[in-house]
Amino acid sequence: MKVRGRFAAVMMIAGLALHLDAFTQSSASAKSGVYVPVTTPASGTINLYAEEHGHGRPILMIHGLAASTYTWRNIVPTLARKNRVITLDMKGFGRSDKPFDTAYSSHDHADLIVAFIRKTKLRNFTLIGHSYGGAVSLLVAEKLRRAGERRIRNMVIMNAPAFPQKPTPFISFMGTLVLPYAVMSLIPPELTAWSSLEPENVLRTSFEDITAYARPYWQASARHALISTARQIVPDDLDAILHGYRKLHQPTLVIWCDRDKTVPIKTGRRLARTLPNARFRVIKGCFHAPQDEQPKAFLRRIRPFINRH
Numbered sequence: 542m543k544v545r546g547r548f549a550a551v552m553m554i555a556g557l558a559l560h561l562d563a564f565t566q567s568s569a570s571a572k573s574g575v576y577v578p579v580t581t582p583a584s585g586t587i588n589l590y591a592e593e594h595g596h597g598r599p600i601l602m603i604h605g606l607a608a609s610t611y612t613w614r615n616i617v618p619t620l621a622r623k624n625r626v627i628t629l630d631m632k633g634f635g636r637s638d639k640p641f642d643t644a645y646s647s648h649d650h651a652d653l654i655v656a657f658i659r660k661t662k663l664r665n666f667t668l669i670g671h672s673y674g675g676a677v678s679l680l681v682a683e684k685l686r687r688a689g690e691r692r693i694r695n696m697v698i699m700n701a702p703a704f705p706q707k708p709t710p711f712i713s714f715m716g717t718l719v720l721p722y723a724v725m726s727l728i729p730p731e732l733t734a735w736s737s738l739e740p741e742n743v744l745r746t747s748f749e750d751i752t753a754y755a756r757p758y759w760q761a762s763a764r765h766a767l768i769s770t771a772r773q774i775v776p777d778d779l780d781a782i783l784h785g786y787r788k789l790h791q792p793t794l795v796i797w798c799d800r801d802k803t804v805p806i807k808t809g810r811r812l813a814r815t816l817p818n819a820r821f822r823v824i825k826g827c828f829h830a831p832q833d834e835q836p837k838a839f840l841r842r843i844r845p846f847i848n849r850h
Contacts, residue, residue, distance in 0.1 A: 574610075574636065579656035583644040589657055590636035591629045595621025598694070599663055600847065602628045603654065603681075605672030605700075605830075606774070607767055609635025611753055612671065615836035624667075624847070629657065631674070633766025634757070641762060645769035647776045651680040658685070658692060667847050668696045671832065672804070673774065675701025680776075683785040695792040695850045697843050700829050702774070702804045703812045704783065709803060715771035725764045730755035786815045792850040793819040796842060798827035798834070 576588040592610050594617055604612045610628040620626045630637040631650050654677065670678025675698040682693055708716075715721050731751060757763040776782055793816050797809035806823070813821035822842050827834035 576636075577657055577660060579653055579660055581649070581652040581656055583649050584632060584640075584642070584653060587632050587638045587640070587653055589629060589632065589638075589653060591627055591657070591661075592617075594618075594626045595624055597624040599625045599627060599666035601658070601663060601666055601668050602626065603668070603670040603674035603678050604628075604631065604634065605674045606770060607634070608671070608674070609757070611635070612830065613832060616832050616840055619840050620844070620847075627661075627663075629654065631677070633763065633770060639760065639762035639766045641765055643769060643773075645766060646773040647677055647680055649773075650677050650770070651684055654678075654681050655684050664692050665694045666692065668693050669699070669843075670696070670701060671699045672701060672829065673770075675699055676703055679703060679786065679789070680782060682789050682791065683782065686785075686788060693791050695794075695847065696789075697794045697796060697846070698812065699796045699831060700798055700801055700804050700809070701812070702808065703786070704808050705775070705779065706804065706808065712771055712774060715768050721768045722764065725758065725768070726761070730758040783815075786812070787817060790817050792846075794843060794846045795819050795821045796831060796839070797821070797823055798829055798831055799823050799825045800828045803829045 573594060574590055574592045576590055578586050578588050580586045590610070600620060602610075602613050604610065609630050613626075613628045617626050617628065632653050633639045633645060658681075668678050668682065670676070678696065678698060679701070682696060685692055758767070793813075795809050795813040795816070797804075797806050799806065809823075810821055813819045824831045824835050824838050824842065827838075831839040
């Protein structure tokens with residue numbers, strides 16, 4: 542692993558997330574993608590890319606920072622046997638529009654997802670959010686609650702930065718003035734993606750996945766979206782959002798990796814205690830992306846919950 546050591550600094554500086562995911566479709570993602578134009582005051586009209594599989598009660602899945610619909614490739618086929626599964630690329634990620642603007646805050650992302658839910662007339666659905674997408678999903682639930690819309694049947698929140706924590710090296714670096722744009726334009730995305738993997742996952746990650754993880758960040762617009770989102774990752778009204786957690790009464794399954802170094806497991810336990818109707822489950826042997834690292838264990842935990850509640 543001497544070569545990996547040489548690239549450790551690249552991971553700290555270029556700092557793409559633990560599991561970068563791209564807009565390349567996997568074999569599980571047949572030609573089912575559509576663009577849905579949605580409009581909000583801050584973002585204007587944005588074409589959000591979504592993929593749909595299966596039939597039954599809907600499941601809407603929201604990816605994490607630097608990810609896309611690709612992150613769900615290992616679990617969609619199983620879930621789609623009994624459910625209508627919708628995976629969505631947030632603004633600036635995957636195949637969705639990536640404008641060079643500043644409307645990349647948590648509220649901006651949540652407002653667009655709420656607009657998507659309304660436009661596609663989703664009701665009685667399961668909302669699944671991973672990492673940053675989990676935090677955004679909680680905000681989506683709160684916005685719908687405030688609007689008096691009982692659309693969400695239940696939720697699965699995974700490894701989400703739901704409470705204040707010390708910034709990761711990636712977030713700290715992205716907060717610097719000019720350096721992120723310069724570094725991310727000079728470092729090959731494949732190198733950054735490879736060096737960002739935990740040592741235990743290097744040999745388990747295929748060349749196809751490394752290529753997929755890296756591909757979006759050849760685009761200047763994707764790099765801008767990632768940097769802008771990272772710089773606004775903490776909402777200005779965080780205290781009000783935290784207070785709102787106690788009003789989210791949907792049955793919620795909070796899932797965490799036991800080795801998560803990005804969002805500590807204590808955050809998951811605190812979230813499960815705070816939400817009025819939540820239970821907490823741990824998946825052993827994974828770091829930050831259970832759907833990618835331990836898909837079978839992840840499915841064993843969520844399928845009974847989704848079907849029962």
